[in-house]
Amino acid sequence: MNKPFRPPRWPEKLLSRFCRHDIADEIIGDLHEAFIWRAETEGLSKARSKYFFESLRSLKPTNLKSFHHLSLNTMIFRNYLKIAFRNLLIRKSFSFINIFGLATGVGVFVLIALYAFQILTFDHFHENRDEIYLAYKERITPDGTQATYDTWVPMASRLKETYSEIEVAAGLYNTEARIVKNNQFLEEDIIYTDNSFFDIFSFELAHGNPGQPFQDKNSIIVSELMALKYFNKTNAVGQSLQLFLPEEDTTMRFIVSGVLKDYPINTSLQPQLMIQMTSLPVYPRFANNWSNSFMYTYVKTSASAEELEAQFPNLVEAIWGEEIRENTQFKLLPYEAYYDEFVGNKADARTLLFIGLGILLIAVINFMNLSTAQASQRSKEIGLRKVLGAYRGQLSTQFITEALVVSFLSTLLGLVIVLLSLPYFNEFFDLDISIHLWPWWTIVGGTLLLILILGLLSGSYPAFYLSSVRVLDVLRQKLSFGKSASLRNGLVIVQFVIAVFLISSTLLIRNQIEFMSRKNMGFDSEEIMTIYASSHDFTNQEEGIVRLNTFKNQLKQKSYIKDIALSRAVPTSWTRSFTFVRPDDWNGDPLRMRFTYVDANFFETYGISVKSGRGFMSDSEGDQRNSVMLNEAAMEAFEFKTADDNVIKIGENRINVVGVVEDFHFESLESKVEPTLIFHRTADHAVHQFITCKIEMSDLQPKMEEIEEMWNGLGSTNTFNYSFMDDRIKRMYESEERFLGLISMFSIISIIIACLGLYGLTLFIIQKRRKELSIRKVLGAEVTGLLRLIFKDFALWIGLAFIIGVPLVIYFINDWMQSFYYRTGVSWLSFGFTFLLMAVLISLTVGYQSVKAANVNPVKYLKDE
Amino acid sequence: MNLQLGVLEEIILIILLIRDETYGVDIAKEYQDQLGQSISLPAIHVVLKRLEKKGLVTSQMGEPTAERGGRRKRIYTATNKGYEAARDLQQKRSEMWKLIPKLHFSI
Numbered sequence: 013m014n015k016p017f018r019p020p021r022w023p024e025k026l027l028s029r030f031c032r033h034d035i036a037d038e039i040i041g042d043l044h045e046a047f048i049w050r051a052e053t054e055g056l057s058k059a060r061s062k063y064f065f066e067s068l069r070s071l072k073p074t075n076l077k078s079f080h081h082l083s084l085n086t087m088i089f090r091n092y093l094k095i096a097f098r099n100l101l102i103r104k105s106f107s108f109i110n111i112f113g114l115a116t117g118v119g120v121f122v123l124i125a126l127y128a129f130q131i132l133t134f135d136h137f138h139e140n141r142d143e144i145y146l147a148y149k150e151r152i153t154p155d156g157t158q159a160t161y162d163t164w165v166p167m168a169s170r171l172k173e174t175y176s177e178i179e180v181a182a183g184l185y186n187t188e189a190r191i192v193k194n195n196q197f198l199e200e201d202i203i204y205t206d207n208s209f210f211d212i213f214s215f216e217l218a219h220g221n222p223g224q225p226f227q228d229k230n231s232i233i234v235s236e237l238m239a240l241k242y243f244n245k246t247n248a249v250g251q252s253l254q255l256f257l258p259e260e261d262t263t264m265r266f267i268v269s270g271v272l273k274d275y276p277i278n279t280s281l282q283p284q285l286m287i288q289m290t291s292l293p294v295y296p297r298f299a300n301n302w303s304n305s306f307m308y309t310y311v312k313t314s315a316s317a318e319e320l321e322a323q324f325p326n327l328v329e330a331i332w333g334e335e336i337r338e339n340t341q342f343k344l345l346p347y348e349a350y351y352d353e354f355v356g357n358k359a360d361a362r363t364l365l366f367i368g369l370g371i372l373l374i375a376v377i378n379f380m381n382l383s384t385a386q387a388s389q390r391s392k393e394i395g396l397r398k399v400l401g402a403y404r405g406q407l408s409t410q411f412i413t414e415a416l417v418v419s420f421l422s423t424l425l426g427l428v429i430v431l432l433s434l435p436y437f438n439e440f441f442d443l444d445i446s447i448h449l450w451p452w453w454t455i456v457g458g459t460l461l462l463i464l465i466l467g468l469l470s471g472s473y474p475a476f477y478l479s480s481v482r483v484l485d486v487l488r489q490k491l492s493f494g495k496s497a498s499l500r501n502g503l504v505i506v507q508f509v510i511a512v513f514l515i516s517s518t519l520l521i522r523n524q525i526e527f528m529s530r531k532n533m534g535f536d537s538e539e540i541m542t543i544y545a546s547s548h549d550f551t552n553q554e555e556g557i558v559r560l561n562t563f564k565n566q567l568k569q570k571s572y573i574k575d576i577a578l579s580r581a582v583p584t585s586w587t588r589s590f591t592f593v594r595p596d597d598w599n600g601d602p603l604r605m606r607f608t609y610v611d612a613n614f615f616e617t618y619g620i621s622v623k624s625g626r627g628f629m630s631d632s633e634g635d636q637r638n639s640v641m642l643n644e645a646a647m648e649a650f651e652f653k654t655a656d657d658n659v660i661k662i663g664e665n666r667i668n669v670v671g672v673v674e675d676f677h678f679e680s681l682e683s684k685v686e687p688t689l690i691f692h693r694t695a696d697h698a699v700h701q702f703i704t705c706k707i708e709m710s711d712l713q714p715k716m717e718e719i720e721e722m723w724n725g726l727g728s729t730n731t732f733n734y735s736f737m738d739d740r741i742k743r744m745y746e747s748e749e750r751f752l753g754l755i756s757m758f759s760i761i762s763i764i765i766a767c768l769g770l771y772g773l774t775l776f777i778i779q780k781r782r783k784e785l786s787i788r789k790v791l792g793a794e795v796t797g798l799l800r801l802i803f804k805d806f807a808l809w810i811g812l813a814f815i816i817g818v819p820l821v822i823y824f825i826n827d828w829m830q831s832f833y834y835r836t837g838v839s840w841l842s843f844g845f846t847f848l849l850m851a852v853l854i855s856l857t858v859g860y861q862s863v864k865a866a867n868v869n870p871v872k873y874l875k876d877e
Numbered sequence: 878m879n880l881q882l883g884v885l886e887e888i889i890l891i892i893l894l895i896r897d898e899t900y901g902v903d904i905a906k907e908y909q910d911q912l913g914q915s916i917s918l919p920a921i922h923v924v925l926k927r928l929e930k931k932g933l934v935t936s937q938m939g940e941p942t943a944e945r946g947g948r949r950k951r952i953y954t955a956t957n958k959g960y961e962a963a964r965d966l967q968q969k970r971s972e973m974w975k976l977i978p979k980l981h982f983s984i
Contacts, residue, residue, distance in 0.1 A: 039919075042900065044946040046905060049906065072919070
């Protein structure tokens with residue numbers, strides 16, 4: 013009979029596997045027949061879909077085999093498990109290498125994955141994140157655009173009024189407040205914003221009115237943490253809190269109108285205290301102020317950012333006029349890009365994730381190699397199973413089962429390692445990895461998936477390969493492992509490539525970081541201590557200036573203080589203030605340039621060399637009003653040819669350039685030294701924020717205690733806040749140092765795992781070749797000759813690994829170094845060192861076994877034949 | 878006799894009585910011919926099992942055929958008990974039907 017239509021096969025298989033035998037024929041046959049009938053009457057596709065659904069619907073409990081019948085196979089399955097465990101126990105060293113290596117790999121991978129996903133899902137807490145933008149400004153200058161992210165108080169409302177596409181807009185300002193409690197001032201972060209904040213971001217209230225989080229001018233919203241800290245309970249609504257706001261120079265009383273629900277740690281905004289901008293007494297002064305910018309303006313819009321940006325020039329013109337339109341534009345930064353711009357670097361997380369996968373791959377390769385290597389020892393078992401009637405599929409199942417047992421044990425062990433090491437890991441690298449970010453089912457599901465993937469990945473090749481062994485070959489002892497050996501060698505080379513990559517990258521990254529922290533910054537960083545001292549931190553600013561001046565003079569009296577200076581900013585946390593400036597005789601557009609204030613002693617204290625002209629003269633009224641010092645970069649920007657008699661103009665003010673200082677690195681070496689204007693202000697001005705002391709470093713403890721005591725007598729609302737310059741410099745490279753630390757640790761682990769695998773493999777190779785070696789020895793081969801025989805392969809592998817690995821490293825490192833303006837090149841010495849390190853490690857790993865094998869008495873292995 | 882029969886059970890039982898010897902797909906075809914509605918095979922199978930449990934039908938295995946993919950069919954036959962059950966139900970229903978005052982629905 014001609015049958016044009018065939019139903020799909022798998023539902024039939026499914027049914028015959030799971031349906032009771034006495035009904036299977038009826039159901040399957042009926043379905044089959046109905047399929048043909050329906051295909052003829054109703055069309056193929058309808059027949060097919062009915063066939064599919066009716067097959068599934070036929071799997072009802074009454075039709076199924078009882079569990080007992082189904083588990084006819086558990087006996088053979090139990091046998092697989094038994095054999096798997098026996099095998100693990102018989103070959104203890106192999107098992108240890110497998111399980112321990114895989115567990116370490118899994119542990120490292122999970123640790124990295126937790127960290128990486130925490131970074132990669134940063135700010136994903138905000139449901140509207142695709143529609144949130146940070147509105148900012150860009151100055152168009154002759155050398156390109158300069159972005160600054162602070163905007164003006166009226167910006168948010170103006171954007172919302174002007175563009176109907178913008179659904180919500182909110183201004184936000186981060187600063188510090190002091191909570192006044194029992195005559196003490198406790199420092200806390202605070203955000204000034206308004207109710208729209210809650211329409212943009214996904215923060216919710218645990219207590220309070222979600223429709224109107226801020227009730228009135230006296231409202232304050234606190235985080236759960238703050239509520240617990242100050243009121244010992246989470247529902248703090250209605251409680252009052254007294255705040256001193258240093259920048260506003262006021263003390264105000266607020267009533268808690270809402271408590272924030274707990275939010276995940278991987279969000280950029282971590283609000284602790286929030287009040288409304290409009291609550292501030294100074295608000296009316298800024299409500300329509302388009303000159304002082306300090307707010308961050310967020311908008312939420314489902315419209316396209318480009319289309320909005322294209323309309324912004326008109327708004328700029330409406331606010332400031334036609335001239336400004338030419339040199340200023342508004343832009344929208346997608347919130348997704350916020351992390352990379354302000355917080356950290358998602359690319360590093362991605363790199364680490366790849367490293368984690370690499371380490372896992374090394375461990376998996378170990379397992380694959382060792383399993384196939386065992387093949388020769390187990391070939392008799394396989395042959396016997398085949399003779400007794402095992403199908404190939406059964407043998408594959410057996411090996412996959414064994415692999416799953418190993419991956420199950422290793423994954424669990426790996427997770428235990430993660431749980432145990434996580435606190436130390438967090439502490440050591442100053443991280444905040446938390447498993448509580450993930451719901452339990454993702455962890456359980458992820459674990460099962462990992463077990464399955466690892467088991468299949470590491471078990472599939474051995475299963476496929478070992479089960480295909482031909483019975484006759486086994487029994488005739490004709491088995492050759494040539495094919496598996498070449499694959500094994502390939503896998504070992506992959507391991508070596510990963511090792512080469514990790515070791516040399518680590519060394520090269522180390523080079524760059526060493527270079528940055530060793531490089532002469534252009535100022536003294538030793539014996540320099542900075543104290544954060546701002547007159548704004550005093551409840552009375554005038555009084556503050558006087559007291560700080562007294563403090564400074566007292567310090568100056570101390571024998572251990574060699575020099576002392578005041579300044580607005582210090583290197584490592586340099587000025588972010590800009591002004592427009594042009595050379596006196598220049599008709600072009602003014603340049604936008606940073607400026608800061610120092611006192612007359614600043615350059616001397618920091619050992620910054622004055623290249624030409626003079627430094628500032630203390631107490632010189634003229635210096636304070638119309639003198640400026642430039643750095644070399646500024647000289648260049650102004651295109652001044654000679655050092656003397658230069659004049660610059662800010663607005664209509666003419667200012668004399670009294671001197672030039674050498675460029676010093678006031679910021680991390682990631683960025684180029686930028687042009688800076690340095691003005692002079694004496695201690696009588698409120699602009700200064702730092703006191704810098706050159707201090708005798710010996711026997712520091714009592715000195716610091718003395719200074720702290722002096723500070724505490726001043727009556728500042730700020731605690732004694734000091735740091736040493738070399739620490740500050742180190743802190744600038746904190747994230748790079750951390751990255752280096754992580755990658756160093758991971759490369760060490762990867763080497764250990766790779767060596768472990770290599771050790772196992774050598775063990776196997778030598779076991780297999782010891783008869784050959786013995787015969788060679790009997791025939792007169794030297795020990796060195798035998799060793800050369802063993803080492804030849806490894807030398808070849810290392811060589812190949814370098815040929816493949818080095819270009820990868822160069823590509824990666826060049827990419828990584830892009831983010832640094834001052835960089836070291838790729839040093840070949842690092843590759844040399846990598847080579848040496850690997851050669852030594854591999855020789856040690858392989859060497860012990862080889863030397864033992866080469867020195868053994870040949871009789872030992874020859875006598876039993 | 879006191880046997881509860883569902884509507885679908887009754888219809889399939891009647892189909893069995895019509896066809897004398899029949900099986901799943903055949904019932905589906907007949908059902909479709911008589912009632913102009915399609916029915917799914919699992920539904921028929923469930924009903925047949927239920928009828929068999931109640932002793933209204935018996936079954937035995939038939940021969941495998943090519944159009945069934947080499948599977949055998951289970952052939953169902955209604956028992957006497959089945960015939961009686963269907964008949965009783967039918968009679969009771971006709972008696973009840975006579976009680977409906979015709980006028981009410983004459984419009």
